[in-house]
Amino acid sequence: MSGARSTAGPGGRGERLPERLRPRTQERRGKGDLRRVESTLLVLAFLVLAVAVVNDVVRQVHVNQRITADLLTWRTITGNDLKNISVEQDLTHRTTRDVLCGNTGSGPPGTQPQACLIITGPTVHGMRAAKGGFYLPPYFPDKRENRYACFGTAVSEELCGLPTPPGAPDEPLTNG
Amino acid sequence: MAATDNHAGAGRATPGRATLALAGLCVLVLLAATLEVVLDAAVGHSPLTPGAPGITGWLQWGIGERLGFRVFLIALLCFTGAYAALLVLARRISPHPRAARWSIVLVGTLTVIMCAGPVLFSTDVFSYIAYARMGVLHGLDPYLHGPIRIEHDPIFKYVGEDWLKVATAYGPLYTLLSYPLAVLGLKGAVWGAKVEALAACAGTLALTWRCARARGYDPAVVLVAVGANPLWVLYGLGGAHNDVIMTFFMMAAVALVFSEREAPAGASVVAAGLVKATGAVLLPFILLSRRRLSALWGAVAGLVAIAVISYPVFGLHGLNVISALNRDAALVSTDSFPNELAHLLGKPGVFPADHTLLKVALVAIVVHLLWRTWRGYDWVSASGWTLLAIAVTSTWLLAWYTLWALPLAVVARDRRLLIAVFAVQGLFIVHQIAPLLSPASQ
Numbered sequence: 001m002s003g004a005r006s007t008a009g010p011g012g013r014g015e016r017l018p019e020r021l022r023p024r025t026q027e028r029r030g031k032g033d034l035r036r037v038e039s040t041l042l043v044l045a046f047l048v049l050a051v052a053v054v055n056d057v058v059r060q061v062h063v064n065q066r067i068t069a070d071l072l073t074w075r076t077i078t079g080n081d082l083k084n085i086s087v088e089q090d091l092t093h094r095t096t097r098d099v100l101c102g103n104t105g106s107g108p109p110g111t112q113p114q115a116c117l118i119i120t121g122p123t124v125h126g127m128r129a130a131k132g133g134f135y136l137p138p139y140f141p142d143k144r145e146n147r148y149a150c151f152g153t154a155v156s157e158e159l160c161g162l163p164t165p166p167g168a169p170d171e172p173l174t175n176g
Numbered sequence: 177m178a179a180t181d182n183h184a185g186a187g188r189a190t191p192g193r194a195t196l197a198l199a200g201l202c203v204l205v206l207l208a209a210t211l212e213v214v215l216d217a218a219v220g221h222s223p224l225t226p227g228a229p230g231i232t233g234w235l236q237w238g239i240g241e242r243l244g245f246r247v248f249l250i251a252l253l254c255f256t257g258a259y260a261a262l263l264v265l266a267r268r269i270s271p272h273p274r275a276a277r278w279s280i281v282l283v284g285t286l287t288v289i290m291c292a293g294p295v296l297f298s299t300d301v302f303s304y305i306a307y308a309r310m311g312v313l314h315g316l317d318p319y320l321h322g323p324i325r326i327e328h329d330p331i332f333k334y335v336g337e338d339w340l341k342v343a344t345a346y347g348p349l350y351t352l353l354s355y356p357l358a359v360l361g362l363k364g365a366v367w368g369a370k371v372e373a374l375a376a377c378a379g380t381l382a383l384t385w386r387c388a389r390a391r392g393y394d395p396a397v398v399l400v401a402v403g404a405n406p407l408w409v410l411y412g413l414g415g416a417h418n419d420v421i422m423t424f425f426m427m428a429a430v431a432l433v434f435s436e437r438e439a440p441a442g443a444s445v446v447a448a449g450l451v452k453a454t455g456a457v458l459l460p461f462i463l464l465s466r467r468r469l470s471a472l473w474g475a476v477a478g479l480v481a482i483a484v485i486s487y488p489v490f491g492l493h494g495l496n497v498i499s500a501l502n503r504d505a506a507l508v509s510t511d512s513f514p515n516e517l518a519h520l521l522g523k524p525g526v527f528p529a530d531h532t533l534l535k536v537a538l539v540a541i542v543v544h545l546l547w548r549t550w551r552g553y554d555w556v557s558a559s560g561w562t563l564l565a566i567a568v569t570s571t572w573l574l575a576w577y578t579l580w581a582l583p584l585a586v587v588a589r590d591r592r593l594l595i596a597v598f599a600v601q602g603l604f605i606v607h608q609i610a611p612l613l614s615p616a617s618q
Contacts (some may be wrong), residue, residue: 023467024552034548039592046599049568052516053603057610059519064614 063089066098069123074100077117077130077173084109096120101142104169111138113169118153133173134160191268199265203282205258206404209251210286213410214293215240216247224248225294227334229362232294245611255406256605266397279396283381283403287413291374295366296414299336304354304418305365306331307344312358318344318351319493330362345504347450348486348494350418373416376424380583383427387587390434398586405582407601411575419576422448422455427583429458430556438466442474450482453497454566454580458559464546465555504572506531511607512573526571534569541565560584560593568600578604
C-alpha cells in the first residue's frame with residue numbers, strides 16, 4: 001500500500017510477521033481523504049454541542065430569573081421576608097407555572113402552616129402574577145390530600161383535598 | 177499549539193520583553209485566581225465547598241469570604257483566559273533558557289496551593305475515605321455495601337447524599353491504596369488523600385514531560401498545558417480525585433511503550449483500569465499498534481498480581497468493574513452533553529433509549545479508532561480520542577472526566593485531539609456560567 005511504512009527491517013522488530021501484519025510507524029493511505037471526513041465530522045459535532053451548551057445556558061438563566069421573580073412575588077404578597085421558600089418549577093412541560101411554599105410564621109422550614117402560591121406568566125417589574133394558591137399544615141408534604149383553603153385557579157383545578165383545619169390561616173393571597 | 181518541536185524552538189529568537197511581561201501577567205492571574213478560590217473556600221462551607229473536617233483553619237487569615245458562584249466563576253474565567261494566553265505565548269517563550277525552570281515553578285506552585293487548600297466542588301474524597309474506613313475499621317466489604325452501613329462513623333456526614341447507599345465503583349487497586357487512609361483519623365485521611373493526589377499529579381506531569389521529550393515536543397510547554405489547565409488545577413486537584421492516579425498509571429504505560437518496554441506497560445494499563453475502569457482503554461490500542469504479545473502478557477501478569485492481592489480482601493466483587501461501570505452509566509448529570517442535547521431537542525432529559533444510542537455511537541467510534549490503529553494511526557491519539565469520546569457520550573459527565581484525555585493529547589501525534597480536548601473543556605466551562613448571567617439571588 002502506498003504511504004505505508006513498517007518498522008520491521010532486516011533483523012528488526014516484527015520481521016517474522018508477514019508484511020501486512022507488521023507494526024507501522026505511518027498510517028496506510030486509503031482511497032478517500034479520511035482525515036478530511038473526520039475533521040468535518042468533528043467540526044459538525046462541535047457546532048452541535050456548542051449550540052446545545054449555549055441553549056442550555058440560556059435556559060438556565062431564564063429558570064434562575066424566574067426563581068428570582070417568584071421569590072420576590074411570594075415575599076411581596078405574603079409580606080413575609082423568608083429565606084427558605086420551596087420552589088417547584090414545571091420544567092418538564094415547559095410552562096411557566098411554578099408553585100412556591102413557605103412558612104406563614106417564624107420557625108424552621110415546614111414547622112408552620114405553609115402558604116403556597118401558584119405563579120405564572122411573564123416577569124413584569126421583577127415580579128410575576130400569582131393566580132391562585134393553597135395552604136399546607138405544618139410538617140405535611142405538598143400533596144393534594146394535605147392541601148386546604150384553595151383560592152384562585154387552585155379552586156377550579158381542584159387542588160385541595162382537605163377541609164380547612166380550625167384556627168388555620170385561610171386568607172386568599174393573589175396579585176394577578 | 178501546546179506542544180512545539182524542540183528543534184524548531186531552538187532555532188527561534190529569544191522572546192522580547194513585551195512577550196515576557198505578558199507571560200508574567202498571565203502567571204500572576206493564574207496564581208491570584210487560585211489563591212482567591214483557595215482562601216475563600218477555606219472560610220467555610222458553601223455550595224461550592226462541601227462540608228468537611230476542618231483541615232484549613234490555618235488558611236483563615238481573615239482576608240477571604242465565603243466562596244460564592246460569582247467569585248468562583250470570575251476566577252475560573254480569568255484562570256482560563258490566562259492559561260489560553262500563556263499557551264499562545266508558549267511558542268515564543270520556549271526558546272528562553274529558563275523557560276523549563278519557570279514552567280516547573282509555576283505548575284509546582286499552583287499544585288501546592290491547591291493541595292494545601294480545602295476540598296472543592298465534590299464529596300468524592302469523603303466517599304474514598306468512607307469506603308476505606310468500612311473495610312479497615314468496620315470489617316465491611318465496600319464492594320457490597322454503601323456508606324449507609326457506617327452511619328455512626330464520623331465520616332458518614334460528609335459523604336454525598338447520592339452515594340450513601342452506593343457500593344464503591346472504583347477498582348480494587350485504588351481501594352487498596354486508600355485503605356491506609358482509614359487509620360489516619362478524619363483530618364489525617366483527608367490530608368492523606370490530598371498527598372496521594374499530589375504524588376499522582378507530580379508523577380503524571382513528570383511522565384508527560386518524559387513522553388513529550390520522546391516525541392520531540394517541548395516538555396516545558398506540555399507541562400504547562402497539563403499542569404496549569406484550569407480543570408486540572410481547580411477541579412482535579414481541588415477535589416483530590418483519584419482520576420489523577422489513573423492518569424499516572426496511563427502515562428506510565430505510555431512512557432514504557434515509548435521506551436520499548438511493552439510488558440510493564442501492559443501491567444501499568446491494567447493498574448490504571450483497576451483504579452478506574454476507563455484507564456484500561458489503552459490496552460487494545462497498544463496491542464494493535466505494537467503487534468507484540470508482550471503487552472498482553474504484562475497485562476495478564478498485572479491482573480493476576482492484583483487479583484492475588486485483592487481476592488483475599490474483596491473476593492471476586494473487587495474485580496467486577498463492569499457492573500460498576502453499567503451502574504454509573506445510567507446516571508445523568510446536568511453538565512453532560514447528552515442531557516444538553518436532550519434539552520435542545522425539547523426533551524426534559526435523557527431517556528433509556530438515548531443511553532442505548534449513545535453506547536452504539538461510542539462503540540462505532542472505538543471500532544473506527546481500532547481499525548485506524550491497525551492501519552498505523554498513532555495509538556496514543558486513538559486512546560485519547562476514546563477517552564474523550566467516553567466523556568462526551570457519557571450521561572454522567574463531571575469536570576474531572578474531561579482530564580482523562582489531556583495528558584495523552586499533549587503528546588499525541590494528531591494535534592486535532594488536543595484542540596478537541598480544549599474545545600470540550602471550553603464548552604464545559606461555558607456551561608458553568610449561567611449563575612454569572614442570572615440576577616443575584618435575593
